[in-house]
Amino acid sequence: MMLEVTDLRLGFAAGRRTLLAVDGISFTISRGETFALLGESGCGKSATAQGLMRLLPAAGRIVGGSVSLDGEDLLALAEADMRGWRGRRMAMIFQEPATSLNPVLTVGRQIGEVLERHLGLAGAAARERMLDLLRQVGIADPERRLDEYPFQLSGGMKQRVMIAIALAGEPELLIADEPTTALDVTVQAQILDLLAKLQVDRGMGMLLITHDLGVVARMAHRIGVMYAGELVEVASREDFFTTPRHPYTQALFAALPEVSRRGTVLTTIPGQVPSLAAMPAGCRFAERCPQVMPVCRERSPEWREATPGHAVRCHWQGTTAAAEKSPDFTVDRKISEKSELLTVSDLKVHFPIRKGILQRTVGHVFAVDGVSLTISPGRTLALVGESGCGKTTVGKALLQLIPPTSGSVRLAGEELVGLRGRRLRAVRRHLQMIFQDPFASLNPRLRIGEIIAEGIGALAAAPAGQAPAAVRALLQQVGLPDDAVDRYPHEFSGGQRQRIAIARALAVQPELLVCDEPTSALDVSVQAQILNLLKQLQAELGVAYLFITHNFAVVEYLAHDVAVMYLGRIVEQGRAEEVLENPRHPYTQALLSAVPVPRLDGGEGRIRLGGETPSPASPPTGCHFHPRCPKATAVCRERYPERTAVSATHAVNCHWVA
Structure with missing residues (x-):
């Protein structure tokens, strides 16, 4: 095995406590193999990737476990030695290219740093290699883009530059954290083809972190499903897509939008991933699980092998949950196809x-x-x-x-x-707009009630005395609690922030x-x-x-x-x-x-x-x-x-x- 992760435990300091974000996960990756980590935001996927690279933020702590790459214990290396491994032996494509790229350096300078440090390339040879990398990741007019700064690029282009930087050092292990989330399907296909080709040519191992089941189906050899800091199911690609065992995995499949579900309500998973400070004693998915039993709340389930190579961590012994017919949307008004708004x-x-x-x-x-x-x-x-x-x-x-x-x-x-x-x-x-990045479009200094009321007041959408009641009605309409009025944007998850953005847009009717x-x-x-x-x-x-x-x-x-x-x-x-x-x-x-x-x-x-x-x-x-x-x-x-x-x-x- 090229990469062996054993009982890895990572946490974040909160006062005198260390809250575990990753609690004892183990997996292996062979040369030329892609292992996909799948799960909701807040499950610990990105923290796992940062821990493997030893790039945890200041509050991050490696509490226990081991990470071995080609027999070398990475957690025991001095930081100076670890710098020689990052970018050369192992590299990472980060989820947020806008915050990962240096805003004051050109694209060429940032790729050139990797080429100079790890491959000894400089001058014309380095520039030619940079141009080739940008062409590989599908950036048009690479000669111009090399001399531009990140702010001059679209979100998709920034992501492609990040991929080019990660591939520049020709790593043995590539950790890809949502590498194609911001890309359109043709460029995504191009990038995935490129990664698959590099895997074959170099025997490169890959840890793929994603929430796109289509990308998993195309790229992964094995899949690990992660929930609340723990792995709950590990299976081969074939077993995962034919017989998912864990109720959480089955719920993810049921939530997928597709043409056959058009006009029906999509299946959702009630509740949220438990917070690090309030992890339940038993199964961590129990409060959201349709198959929950008394034992689930009393003790954490052990691993069991459903079939050779397919392990699941669940007390429930069933195979597939009974499918419930999704209710249809009730349309109270006749949609006009002739009039033009x-x-x-x-x-x-x-x-x-x-x-x-x-x-x-x-x-x-x-x-x-x-x-x-x-x-x-x-x-x-x-x-x-x-x-x-x-x-x-x-x-x-x-x-x-x-x-x-x-x-x-x-x-x-x-x-x-x-x-x-x-x-x-x-x-x-x-006419209103819901922007792509809700966090960037919400004022971090204003409470949610003030953000929504601001639009109502600016466009006189309701009498001043009725604004507070209108704000609470809007929050209820988009499925947020009343206490959200007095909270700030950073206190919400990505999905909740998007609901806030929708409420703000709807505020003026x-x-x-x-x-x-x-x-x-x-x-x-x-x-x-x-x-x-x-x-x-x-x-x-x-x-x-x-x-x-x-x-x-x-x-x-x-x-x-x-x-x-x-x-x-x-x-x-x-x-x-x-x-x-x-x-x-x-x-x-x-x-x-x-x-x-x-x-x-x-x-x-x-x-x-x-x-x-x-x-x-x-x-x-x-x-x-x-x-x-x-x-x-x-x-x-x-x-x-x-x-x-x-x-x-x-x-x-x-x-x-x-």
């Missing part, structure tokens, strides 16, 4: 590129280049596409947070482009919500809660959604209509069932084929796109997709395709379809 026509957002001392404009970034779409009351339009294609810019331009260069945005017949001051604020009562990746960083169980909430609010209030996402499982479950975006333009749009079941544009076909599915039989027929996504600062002539399209012809390189109607509700911009 939002109409966007030929929307363009071009950002100037300025250079020189006088900052003269030398070009433009065509972030959004002629987008047209409509949303009807009570319906959900999913806007999908790769990172950097302009999805979030469209959402912000609708609210006039970014001034459009040209085009029209009409909400219930009223033109929004060009509105200012009081008139714009009045319109924003009807909008008719349309722009949801920018609201579930991208959430566990499947918390994601199910948020999706149920959004569906419930739509059924009760008739609110419409523009749902920006790269998660096609969410699109299948939630969306009525789908628009596919590539390099600033819509290339295909129609009803969800039309686009997802019969995609006509080669780009849509490639996107759908790249989606990792949580099944053993997933991955067949994957379309691997050649080349890289072009820079929006210099889009290709003709069809923007032609440099990567397997069906491109001469006409594709000469002129942009006209809109072709496949049906009354399904349209594609493609010469091949015509």
